[in-house]
Amino acid sequence: MTPNLAELPLIGLLRSASGRFALLFTALFAAAATAAAVVLWWNTAGALDRQTDAAIRADAVALAERRNDAGLPGLITAIGDRLALDVQNEVLYLLVAPDRRILAGNLGEWPAQADADAPWIRMALLRDGGESEARLLRVDLGDGNRLLVGRDVAEKLRLRALLSEGIAWAAASSALIAVLGAWLLRRALEDRLAPVYGTAAAISGGDLSRRVPLSDRQDEFDRLGMTMNAMLDRIAQLMEGVRGVSDAIAHDLRTPIARARAKLEESLGAAADEAALRAAVEQGITDLDDIARVFKAVLRIAEVEAGARRAAFAAFDLVPMLADVVELYGAAAEAGGQTLDGTLPDTLTMVGDRDLLLQAVANLLDNALKFNPAGGRVVLETQLQGGLVEISVADDGPGLAVADRARVGERFFRTDAARTTPGSGLGLSLVRAVVALHGGEVDLADSNPGSTPPGLRVTLRLPAGAQAPNATSPAA
Secondary structure, eight states: OOOOGGGSHHHHHHHSHHHHHHHHHHHHHHHHHHHHHHHHHHHTHHHHHHHHHHHHHHHHHHHHHHHHHHHHHHHHHHHHHHHHHOTTSOEEEEEEOTTOOEEEESOSSOOGGGGSSSSEEEEEEEETTEEEEEEEEEEEOSSSOEEEEEEEOHHHHHHHHHHHHHHHHHHHHHHHHHHHHHHHHHHHHHHHHHHHHHHHHHHHTTOTTOOOOOOSSOOHHHHHHHHHHHHHHHHHHHHHHHHHHHHHHHHHHHHHHHHHHHHHHHHHHHOOSHHHHHHHHHHHHHHHHHHHHHHHHHHHHHHHHTTGGGGGOEEEEHHHHHHHHHHHHHHHHHHTTOEEEEEEESOOEEEEOHHHHHHHHHHHHHHHHHHSOTTOEEEEEEEEETTEEEEEEEEOSOOOOHHHHTTBTBTTOOOGGGTTSSOOSOHHHHHHHHHHHTTOEEEEEOSSTTSSSOOEEEEEEEEOSSOOOOOEEEOO
């Protein structure tokens, strides 16, 4: 049966991140050990070889100078003196005539290796009944006489062998330590990642309450765990928001659907004439249109939050658009016994989606007029402040509690005081989505601090486009 490659130990090790880290650790450790062995060899065995070659070269130069000064007899005498002073029996000399006749030295014959082109030779020796090795330098004296100067390097070879054995044992120990270190490294990585695996497995199984446990080390794994926990908290928040939206849709749409159905059933069985039946059908259509508007608002908010309208950004003058909104809602304010004032500059250019900003401001004015008391005043203002376009809508209504301001903008969220008024709780959600699409922020504050009622001021701060003079004049 053909083995599965994924089941082979090496393949499984390479597919594991901890295994790859362990192999990398082993490779780096092996490279470091090799570099240390090379440096040790260079500074010991290599240094011995270089020292031997330097001594042979210096001795050969000295003998050549002696021959130049005292002639061939002086050279023979110098070689004899050196051999007499060699208590360690290491020096090697051989002086031969042109006919290969030995004139001086302690070598028995001229070696065949000495006839090669290279002046340095290495050859085996038999000395004192044992094998040895010689390092020799050939010197041509110029008159047919030739000289070999060298050293017996048997002791150095034994030292080199001892050094090689030590390096081999050190390499074996290093390999064992590298393997052990790689195993420990892999175990440490797997132990640190095990809580992440467990949490991910629990969440994939449906337990969204699980979080990655953190240690006190605050290392990279803890930062990864904190990031995952923040992500999971955000996912849980979004899931809670989805459940809240579903519950709110079910709650807010149940009443108009039930009302429409009840009216249609009642008209179906009790309508006196065609006119009464038509009126009931028209009322049912109106209720269904309200339901459709809720769904349309939800879809529009989703479209804005997805950034699908960013392609419609263009430079436009904000002032005429705001003036149209003030004029449009001014009639509604007068009908409700309220006052709507607008304080706008002569011109104010910005870059954005004109239609979305128009709807956002319209939603703010609609909310302000809805909660403003009879005789109250609503003020729309805009100005350029520090590179930001500020659009604020202030009213004299009951205001908004500080605890509720953080939730304003959640879909279908309505305060207790607002549940008796018409609406679906999507107006400010759309406002926040539009402002977020433009890279701005929404600020909520009391419009009449210290007064009762405090009123509410909603300020939209949006990045401006081309800046224009900010001369203020009444618009409506």
